[in-house]
Amino acid sequence: MSRIAYFGPQGTFTEQAARALAAPGDELVPAVTIRAALAMVREGAADGACVPVENSVEGAITPTLDGLNEGSPLVAVAEWLLPVHFSILVRPGTTEVKTVASYPPALSQVRLWLEENLPDARQIATSSTAAAAVAVDAGEVDAAVCAPVAAEHYPLEVLATGVADLRDAQTRFLLFKQPGEVPAPTGADRTSIIASTPNRTGTLAELLTELAFRGINLTKLDARPTRNNFGEYHFFIDFEGHIAEPRIGDALAALRRRCSNVRFLGSHPRADGVAATVQPDAGNEDFDQAASWVEAVRKGDLA
Ligand SMILES: O=C(O)C(=O)Cc1ccccc1
Structure with missing residues (x-):
């Protein structure tokens, strides 16, 4: 059994990816930031860390890139792709949405939907999509742009599902471990x-x-x-x-x-x-044959 840290809290897209990448019986542990998830592996508090690396709409998830270039090196051993369609969650009974929160790369992926459906709502950045659901639950903001699974973790109502400016949007996730095999x-x-x-x-x-x-x-x-x-x-x-x-x-x-x-x-x-x-x-056999030829020539075999 391994401990797999993921960019949390519970209910993020990354948790969904971590579930897909974990082996049966693995323990999934949420970390508040991408850097914290990677640090858990570096410090031995987790055997692996699942983090988002890029999405097809907005490109690189820069905290992941920066987190990989600091501290001791980590290596990716597996990847997962998730189609990214968001749910909009509110507290039950909400009639007016004055503020809408999410992780900035998520807000950028629903910019058109927000312009059309919640044009007057002030946008607020949170540390992940699920952190926005936590903020809605706590009464700090009115609506959260979240992963569909967030609705299973927080006592919130679904205002809309399948929200995405681009139908085929995908995010790629990687599972990082300490260097080894x-x-x-x-x-x-x-x-x-x-x-x-x-x-x-x-x-x-x-x-x-x-x-x-x-x-x-x-x-x-x-x-x-x-x-x-x-x-x-x-x-x-x-x-x-x-x-x-x-x-x-x-x-x-x-x-x-x-x-x-x-x-x-x-x-x-x-x-x-x-x-x-x-x-x-430029196949592997071509490289092998060329290297063998050099070896042979070095030994004087010019035949
Ligand atoms: O905040 C999350 O839920 C994440 O896992 C990061 C993310 C944000 C937006 C799309 C995909 C992943």
Whole structure:
């Protein structure tokens, strides 16, 4: 049995994802912030932490990116995708909504709905969607934009369900653990790194070219400021493939050579099962054969 921390409180989308990623019998423990969930793993208070990493409407969940670049390194071992449709919860008997609260990335995903349905409601930021339900229950705000499961945890009434500006919106969640064994490659994997480069012309282009040369498909690229020097960034790069593959190992070694620092954030199976694209002449056998050829030539075998 493992203890899995998740970005809570109870009733967040992340709790739903954590339930899907946890093994039967695992204990789920809410943490008030994404950083706190990650810290629980670093400190040994939890075996894993489930956190949101990006959504298809608003992009990266920046507290997760920043939380992964501080403290000791953690690695993602599994991912989960959730369709994101919100419920609007109010206290039973509410007739007027003057304030509506939620986690800012959630408010941005229902901007049009709020403009149309609650145009006069003042928007209030909370630390998660479920924290907004807690605030409604406590009488601090009138309505919360929440995950549908929040209605099961708090004694609130559902004003609307299935709320989303974009029907196909999805959020991707990752389960992070202490570095250790990497999950076995499946052919449909994702590898994530944080690349820190010296601040000179062309460094990002050089990194991306290393991947492009090897026919490795990028799945996400984000930049976060280093916070030390204005204009300097850490690059969060996700790409198809697994560190156990020769073609990916070769690319990672090249990136390591070009960067001042590379933080490995894990290789794990993709939740959508999409197999990696592999270019002709850039398959693992091609890398293996080329390396064997060099070995043979080194030994004087030119046949
Ligand atoms: O606040 C939550 O419920 C979360 O788990 C973060 C989040 C917010 C909006 C969409 C998906 C996940």
